[in-house]
Amino acid sequence: MNETARRLLGETLGTMLLLAVVIGSGIMAERLSGGNVAVALLANTLATVGGLYVLIEVFAPVSGAHFNPAVSLVMATRGELAWALVVPYVACQLLGGMLGAWLSHLMFELPVLQWSTKLRTGSGQWVAEVVATFGLLLVILRAPQARVAAMVAAYIGAAYWFTASTSFANPAAVFGRMFSDSFAGIAPASAPGFVVAELVGAAVAVGVHALLSARTRDAPATDGRVPTTDESVGARRTA
Numbered sequence: 001m002n003e004t005a006r007r008l009l010g011e012t013l014g015t016m017l018l019l020a021v022v023i024g025s026g027i028m029a030e031r032l033s034g035g036n037v038a039v040a041l042l043a044n045t046l047a048t049v050g051g052l053y054v055l056i057e058v059f060a061p062v063s064g065a066h067f068n069p070a071v072s073l074v075m076a077t078r079g080e081l082a083w084a085l086v087v088p089y090v091a092c093q094l095l096g097g098m099l100g101a102w103l104s105h106l107m108f109e110l111p112v113l114q115w116s117t118k119l120r121t122g123s124g125q126w127v128a129e130v131v132a133t134f135g136l137l138l139v140i141l142r143a144p145q146a147r148v149a150a151m152v153a154a155y156i157g158a159a160y161w162f163t164a165s166t167s168f169a170n171p172a173a174v175f176g177r178m179f180s181d182s183f184a185g186i187a188p189a190s191a192p193g194f195v196v197a198e199l200v201g202a203a204v205a206v207g208v209h210a211l212l213s214a215r216t217r218d219a220p221a222t223d224g225r226v227p228t229t230d231e232s233v234g235a236r237r238t239a
Helices: 003-032 037-063 069-077 083-107 123-142 145-162 171-177 188-213 229-233
Strands: none
Touching: 003 037, 003 083, 003 171, 037 145, 069 083, 069 123, 069 171, 069 188, 083 171, 123 145, 123 188, 171 188
């Protein structure tokens, strides 16, 4: 298998397993929580945090562990992913999201083919997705290499609770969740607003990261300086 095929397989499998974790844990949580939505969300959160951490650690050396079109676009703008790979990456992420939903349905003996009827719309939801994706990309861009997986997982776990949208922060996750009429689903009619908000959040994160990384002319580096994020983690990704 050549390098490109290996990367694309990694993105497909990683995104599929991520959506299986998110949707599958939502189905299990809803069944076991006795109608208590807070308990169901807590269980969904814990499973997602653990699963996301492991999947990033496993697939980062293979594809960069993007699992997210917004991340792939940002990495391409930074020269860390070839533009020729952006469309194949996004296609594999979307495919993986859909397959993850179907895999969850198979595991829980639900109809494989279904559409979500769960409406998620309104200005509060859209602002929440801007915030969720902004925070996610800022963490990815600025986290030290050894802490990326833990910090991303921790942020998403927190954002499940402090954002009104429960932090999708990922167009591939939006796409995959459309195929599941379950606790974690999103109705197709609600998906475009989420995707637009996520792309806006990613763009804002890039701008803020650039501002935080800029040096003033009168502040030359010294032997004891703190390295910029680009210097300390810029080479960490394989994609």
